[in-house]
Amino acid sequence: MITVSGLTKDYGGRRVVDEVSFELEPGTVTGFLGPNGAGKSTTMRMVTGLVPASSGTALVAGRPYTSLPNPGAVMGTLLDAAAVHPGRTGRTHLRLLASTIGVPAPRVDEVLEMVDLTAAGGRRIGGYSLGMRQRLGIAAALLADPPVLMFDEPANGLDPEGIRWMRDLLRGHAARGGTVLLSSHLLGEVEHTVDRLLVIGSGRIVADGPIHELLAGDGTAVRPADAASFEPALRAAGLEVQHRDGGVLVVPGASPDRIGALAAAGGHALVDLRPSEQGLEELFFQLTDAS
Numbered sequence: 001m002i003t004v005s006g007l008t009k010d011y012g013g014r015r016v017v018d019e020v021s022f023e024l025e026p027g028t029v030t031g032f033l034g035p036n037g038a039g040k041s042t043t044m045r046m047v048t049g050l051v052p053a054s055s056g057t058a059l060v061a062g063r064p065y066t067s068l069p070n071p072g073a074v075m076g077t078l079l080d081a082a083a084v085h086p087g088r089t090g091r092t093h094l095r096l097l098a099s100t101i102g103v104p105a106p107r108v109d110e111v112l113e114m115v116d117l118t119a120a121g122g123r124r125i126g127g128y129s130l131g132m133r134q135r136l137g138i139a140a141a142l143l144a145d146p147p148v149l150m151f152d153e154p155a156n157g158l159d160p161e162g163i164r165w166m167r168d169l170l171r172g173h174a175a176r177g178g179t180v181l182l183s184s185h186l187l188g189e190v191e192h193t194v195d196r197l198l199v200i201g202s203g204r205i206v207a208d209g210p211i212h213e214l215l216a217g218d219g220t221a222v223r224p225a226d227a228a229s230f231e232p233a234l235r236a237a238g239l240e241v242q243h244r245d246g247g248v249l250v251v252p253g254a255s256p257d258r259i260g261a262l263a264a265a266g267g268h269a270l271v272d273l274r275p276s277e278q279g280l281e282e283l284f285f286q287l288t289d290a291s
């Protein structure tokens, strides 16, 4: 649904997005991660045509976003929730947008309901909290029920209940065959929401793949009933052992099958045995420090 090829942006001789390429498929939520200033917003703005690319292309449903007959019906965006007229009510703002993109007026009340702003719909946007503005921006993106959603930091200003609501919204959209790209600096939130990760560091893509593959380690995490007797058995087999919280031992470079066989051979009871995973935070720093 979104095909980005060699997208590059130079500002005054400084390259802030460097040959970025990726493809987003229907039915997936992709998380776009990177440190401050890595180029996430600029990339998303180039996809919408808000910022012209220095080189490269971005296609949405096969065409540049701005040349689609009705762009808002193909991709809903949340790029800058502050960019709305503060003197208008939320409902008027959405009605104006709806008429621009050819959406029937009753849909406005539907999306207000979806984002839990029905009661606040008649109030001026100037009096909205940051979280309410985010919800209004999301309502605007959902107006035409577009197959693609592209949200820059959608969790900004949302409380924990709002963050969970957002996760359900995005997962639900993907489950119905939609395509979602979201940027976020909340790693915990991303870890629980996305299927796939796109990590950018200093303008370049440094990782792109299914989240479970990127987080998978090359070893085993095992919780023996009696670590004091199992650890020497592992070491005797020539394996390295690292300690984690909760009595978990991580054995780099050994498969769960091998660890299970060792436990069985020595008569050691195991409480848990699984491939080891690194945390998203660890992966993030590893990738972005290197860039």
Ligand SMILES: Nc1ncnc2c1ncn2[C@@H]1O[C@H](COP(=O)(O)OP(=O)(O)OP(=O)(O)O)[C@@H](O)[C@H]1O
Binding pocket: 011, 016, 034, 035, 036, 037, 038, 039, 040, 041, 042, 043, 185
């Ligand atoms: N209009 C502009 N003129 C000059 N430089 C810009 C402009 N917009 C962005 N930049 C620079 O481009 C780089 C990438 O910025 P961008 O906002 O895309 O990063 P980001 O990954 O979205 O960061 P954040 O997480 O802080 O929002 C930054 O160094 C920024 O200062």
